Amino acid sequence: MKRYLVILLLLITGCAPWVKVGGLYKSPPHNFSVELPNGWMRLNTGDRLYITRDGVLLQNIIIERLNIEKPLEHTKKKFSKDMLPQEVAEVVLDNISSDQTVLNFEVKENIPARISGFPGFKVVFTYKNKDGLWLKSILYGFIGDEWFYGIRYTAARRYYFDKDLRTFEKVFESFRLIKTA
Amino acid sequence: MRKAVLPLLICFIVVGCATTSLPPVTTGGFVFEDDEKRLWLRSEEEQEVLNDSGLIYEDEELEVYLNEIAKKIQPPEIFEHISFNVKVIENPYLNAFAFPNGIIYVHTGILARMENEAQLATILAHEMTHATHRHAVEQFRKIKNMTAFLATVQVTVGGLGGGYGDLAVLLGTIGTVAAVTGYSRELETEADMEGLNRIIEAGYDPTEAPKLFIHLKKGLEEEKRKEPFFFGTHPRLKERIRNYETFLETKYQGQRGGIKNSETFLEKIDKLILDNACLDLNLGRFKIAERGVAKYLTIGGNDPKAYCLLGEICRERGEEGDKEKAKEHYQRAISLDPSYPEAHKGIGLIYYKQGENALAKKSLETYLSLSPGASDSAYIEEYIRHCSKGERR
Numbered sequence: 198m199k200r201y202l203v204i205l206l207l208l209i210t211g212c213a214p215w216v217k218v219g220g221l222y223k224s225p226p227h228n229f230s231v232e233l234p235n236g237w238m239r240l241n242t243g244d245r246l247y248i249t250r251d252g253v254l255l256q257n258i259i260i261e262r263l264n265i266e267k268p269l270e271h272t273k274k275k276f277s278k279d280m281l282p283q284e285v286a287e288v289v290l291d292n293i294s295s296d297q298t299v300l301n302f303e304v305k306e307n308i309p310a311r312i313s314g315f316p317g318f319k320v321v322f323t324y325k326n327k328d329g330l331w332l333k334s335i336l337y338g339f340i341g342d343e344w345f346y347g348i349r350y351t352a353a354r355r356y357y358f359d360k361d362l363r364t365f366e367k368v369f370e371s372f373r374l375i376k377t378a
Numbered sequence: 379m380r381k382a383v384l385p386l387l388i389c390f391i392v393v394g395c396a397t398t399s400l401p402p403v404t405t406g407g408f409v410f411e412d413d414e415k416r417l418w419l420r421s422e423e424e425q426e427v428l429n430d431s432g433l434i435y436e437d438e439e440l441e442v443y444l445n446e447i448a449k450k451i452q453p454p455e456i457f458e459h460i461s462f463n464v465k466v467i468e469n470p471y472l473n474a475f476a477f478p479n480g481i482i483y484v485h486t487g488i489l490a491r492m493e494n495e496a497q498l499a500t501i502l503a504h505e506m507t508h509a510t511h512r513h514a515v516e517q518f519r520k521i522k523n524m525t526a527f528l529a530t531v532q533v534t535v536g537g538l539g540g541g542y543g544d545l546a547v548l549l550g551t552i553g554t555v556a557a558v559t560g561y562s563r564e565l566e567t568e569a570d571m572e573g574l575n576r577i578i579e580a581g582y583d584p585t586e587a588p589k590l591f592i593h594l595k596k597g598l599e600e601e602k603r604k605e606p607f608f609f610g611t612h613p614r615l616k617e618r619i620r621n622y623e624t625f626l627e628t629k630y631q632g633q634r635g636g637i638k639n640s641e642t643f644l645e646k647i648d649k650l651i652l653d654n655a656c657l658d659l660n661l662g663r664f665k666i667a668e669r670g671v672a673k674y675l676t677i678g679g680n681d682p683k684a685y686c687l688l689g690e691i692c693r694e695r696g697e698e699g700d701k702e703k704a705k706e707h708y709q710r711a712i713s714l715d716p717s718y719p720e721a722h723k724g725i726g727l728i729y730y731k732q733g734e735n736a737l738a739k740k741s742l743e744t745y746l747s748l749s750p751g752a753s754d755s756a757y758i759e760e761y762i763r764h765c766s767k768g769e770r771r
Contacts, residue, residue: 273662274694281731283757287694291660297469301432308756325432 215240218248225375227262229313229346232371234364248368254330256352256361258368263345271295276345282309282338285345286318289338293322300325312346313374315339323354333358337369341377348372402511402572403459414478414515417552421477421514424550428467428483435466435486435650443646444484444502447495450580451503452510460509464502466650470657470666472594473607475556476505478514488609489647490654490670491594495639496577496586501609503573503580511572513565514552520562560608563617570621574630583636588622591615601665644677651677652684659687664695682718685711689724701728719749723758730761739765 219235224246233239233248240247249257263269265276272292276285286307294302302324310319317339325331331354338347350365352358400411428434444464452462460480470487482505492498508514560566578584595615598605608614626633655670668691671684678684685707692704705728711721726741742758742765752758 272660275662277696279731281727281757281761283754284694284727291662295660297431297433304753307753309760327427329427 222246223375228344228375229260229262230371230373230375231260231368234368250361251357254353256357257350258365259347259349259351260372261345261347261349263347265340265343265345276340278340278343280340282316282318283307285338285340286320289318289336289347290320290322293324298327300327310337312337312339312348312369313341313372314377315341315374331355335362335365341374346374400512400515404453404456404510408459411515413519414512417514417518418479420550421479421481421552424553425477425481427550428553429465433467433469435468435653437466437650440466440646440650444498447499448482448502448506451499451576452506456510462506462509468653468657470654470661470663471605471607472598472610473605474501474505474609475553475607476508477552477556478509478512480506480509482506482509485607486650486654486657488594490651490673491597492590492643492647493593493640494586495643496582496584496637497590498643499577499580499582500573500587500590503576504569506576507569507572508556508561508565511565511568513561513569514555516565517555517561558607560614566614566617567621570618571625571629574622574625578630578633578636581637583638584622584626584630584633586638588619588626591618591622595619597666601663603663648674648677652681652687655687659691659694664691667691680714682711682715682721685714686718686721686724689721693724693728701732704728717748719745719752722748723752723754726758726761730765735765735768 215238218233218237218239220232221230222233222239223230227244227246234250237248237250244263245259245261247253247257247259249255263276265278268275269288269292272288272295274288274291276288280288290304290307293299302322304320304322306319306321308319310317317337320336320338321334322336323331323333332351333354334349334351336347336349338345340346348369350362350369352361401407441464444466445462448462448464449457456462462480462482464482464484466489467483467485469485470490471485472488472491474482474484474488476482482502484501488501489498492501555561561569574584574587577587594609595612598610598612598615605611609618651670651674655667655674658664658667658670668688671688671691675681675684689704689707689711692700692707705725708721708725708728711718712725715721722741723745726738726745729735729738729741732738739762742762746752746755746758746762
């Protein structure tokens with residue numbers, strides 16, 4: 198029994214290694230590089246990179262790369278290469294707002310933005326999670342080649358959001374694609 | 379020691395089994411049991427989460443109408459024990475469910491598919507029976523191992539997939555049983571039978587009961603879609619159809635005709651049909667959204683909002699020929715109401731993507747002039763700048 202428990206723990210920790218970060222982070226398989234804040238923790242899961250300092254429930258930055266053909270989690274809508282940034286933002290927002298654990302969803306801002314030289318969008322929205330915690334998010338996104346890239350900051354609306362906003366802006370400003378078509 | 383434990387165990391089992399069956403509140407001499415009180419309190423907590431979630435569809439007139447129908451279904455003395463209250467949840471999936479304390483939630487998705495008041499009464503009567511016949515208490519008493527039960531519910535919820543199915547995460551245990559898993563086949567059959575009885579008593583046409591479920595099942599089959607809730611699952615719909623058809627062939631043989639009230643019903647839900655079509659569009663269920671708008675147009679006649687929504691469906695679906703269809707729908711909306719901003723934007727975006735800069739500029743400028751505070755004005759201004767410079771996107 199103990200042997201299985203040890204194997205299980207090894208598997209769990211092997212699959213989810215949170216590591217301390219700081220400085221330049223390059224991910225050639227995901228085709229991006231970014232400057233990560235010192236002292237934060239990082240977790241890589243498939244298409245996503247998570248970083249947090251106080252815990253993902255309080256604040257997190259997610260950088261994700263999704264193939265535009267890949268189905269989204271909450272809507273059947275799909276990305277396509279010829280979409281305007283505004284249309285890409287619509288799909289992203291529909292995907293988020295169709296998740297019914299995202300309550301009282303409200304878009305505060307939806308504007309064009311340039312991300313690593315690509316035309317994209319910036320959306321700011323607030324919502325309440327299923328435990329009643331109010332959260333605020335900023336999400337930058339764009340389509341480059343066959344991929345959707347998203348850089349999202351989410352934090353508890355009170356206190357935490359403002360506290361780490363500047364850190365997120367630095368992360369966002371440092372985001373670069375390694376290769377562009 | 380073992381000798382002492384065994385009879386006790388048998389006693390517990392016997393007592394446990396004997397108390398699972400409860401008389402309906404309709405029989406009189408209603409005694410509110412302790413565990414039932416706890417279930418009601420828990421229900422109130424779960425309802426609080428739902429009511430505060432922003433998912434409640436706000437339409438006071440519709441809510442009054444739904445509650446009037448509920449009052450027709452049950453005799454007034456029942457309301458002394460259970461204060462039935464019907465609310466609508468903004469959710470395009472097919473479902474309705476009742477908490478043991480009589481609070482009934484009906485999804486916009488199932489309401490939008492109904493054709494008349496008799497069909498609405500069928501669903502409400504079924505759900506009200508779960509409350510009057512105390513099915514939640516019975517079901518929970520049958521479950522001796524609550525931990526195992528909760529684990530099963532969690533597994534069920536976990537397997538529902540994303541989107542509006544995630545609603546189950548918010549429901550809590552009682553809500554999940556009522557909305558997702560449903561009750562045992564016997565209790566559901568009782569809800570069908572007593573429900574049918576109630577709608578006949580209220581003067582509704584009972585032949586509408588199976589028709590509703592046949593219609594819902596056909597929709598699921600045609601679109602080959604899977605839905606997470608009780609009334610959106612194929613086997614449960616088949617059960618309902620079989621039950622209603624059997625009752626109509628046996629106990630209620632020859633019982634035909636009665637109130638349908640199609641016109642009043644459709645008039646009350648026409649706005650909801652269009653709002654629900656928007657939810658289906660958000661989910662990317664283009665065909666269902668299109669059907670919803672078509673139904674709305676047959677009820678409400680010409681409406682720029684509906685034609686504009688058809689334009690959005692075609693524009694976002696982006697299949698062959700859709701851009702042209704979208705333009706036609708937007709044009710129709712504009713011809714009905716030249717000051718309807720969204721239609722100008724939709725057509726402007728299509729022109730912009732097609733490189734028709736002059737036409738795009740004109741439509742987008744019209745949009746901004748009609749909707750100066752538009753939340754997407756920064757995008758539109760950028761497109762207009764590109765068009766003015768003659769740039770291709």
